[in-house]
Amino acid sequence: SRLVLATRNTGKIAELRQILADASVPVEIVGLEEFPEIGDVAETGLTFAENALLKAHAVARQSGLPAIADDSGLCVDALNGMPGIFSARWAGKHGDDRANLELLLAQVSDVPGEHRGAHFACAAALALPSGEERVADGALHGVVIDAPRGANGFGYDPIFVPEGESRTTAELSAEEKNAISHRGRAFRALAPIIAELV
Numbered sequence: 644s645r646l647v648l649a650t651r652n653t654g655k656i657a658e659l660r661q662i663l664a665d666a667s668v669p670v671e672i673v674g675l676e677e678f679p680e681i682g683d684v685a686e687t688g689l690t691f692a693e694n695a696l697l698k699a700h701a702v703a704r705q706s707g708l709p710a711i712a713d714d715s716g717l718c719v720d721a722l723n724g725m726p727g728i729f730s731a732r733w734a735g736k737h738g739d740d741r742a743n744l745e746l747l748l749a750q751v752s753d754v755p756g757e758h759r760g761a762h763f764a765c766a767a768a769l770a771l772p773s774g775e776e777r778v779a780d781g782a783l784h785g786v787v788i789d790a791p792r793g794a795n796g797f798g799y800d801p802i803f804v805p806e807g808e809s810r811t812t813a814e815l816s817a818e819e820k821n822a823i824s825h826r827g828r829a830f831r832a833l834a835p836i837i838a839e840l841v
């Protein structure tokens with residue numbers, strides 16, 4: 644059976660294909676490029692779970708296939724949880740990872756080390772064409788540092804160091820990141836549900 648991966652973020656696509664392969668989800672994953680008629684979904688939800696479900700339902704309805712979506716972001720304690728669900732467009736233009744990271748660095752520049760706590764959050768959603776839905780969450784706690792390091796991953800990875808690590812998530816290998824990440828945790832929790840329902 645086939646399952647549509649309802650994201651256009653290339654960083655997510657690479658990680659999700661690996662996470663689902665490692666979890667031995669027994670379905671064929673097809674990308675949105677197979678459905679050029681499906682446009683972007685307005686992310687009008689107030690939570691990661693709401694937005695992940697909006698994306699999964701829109702793609703399931705339009706493709707006629709089960710769909711999975713990821714909504715994720717970085718929640719910074721000193722910024723009252725922002726950028727959170729606004730992480731992809733924090734500096735204004737959707738998906739400008741470099742500008743988003745630079746703005747965030749400027750916003751935390753005078754926050755002392757002991758108040759640099761943050762977490763990545765991910766909601767993993769599955770929607771069926773019938774309207775049935777499931778969602779699972781994952782988080783990765785750590786700190787925001789004051790200068791970028793590392794070339795792996797995407798988004799805010801160069802300025803985030805997980806608890807118990809000295810490297811940023813952009814300095815971890817893909818395998819190392821997936822083993823601990825918000826996305827790895829959320830989709831490993833969803834994997835048995837995908838296997839059951841799809």
Ligand code: ITT
Nearest residue numbers: 650651652713714715716717730731797798799800
């Ligand atoms: P889709 O909606 O097409 O999936 P998107 O990039 O718009 O793609 P989101 O609205 O979920 O997705 O935004 C996620 C943002 O959060 C992303 O642009 C990054 O800035 C940040 N982010 C999420 N997971 C991350 C990770 O593992 N490492 C670094 N940054 C991450």
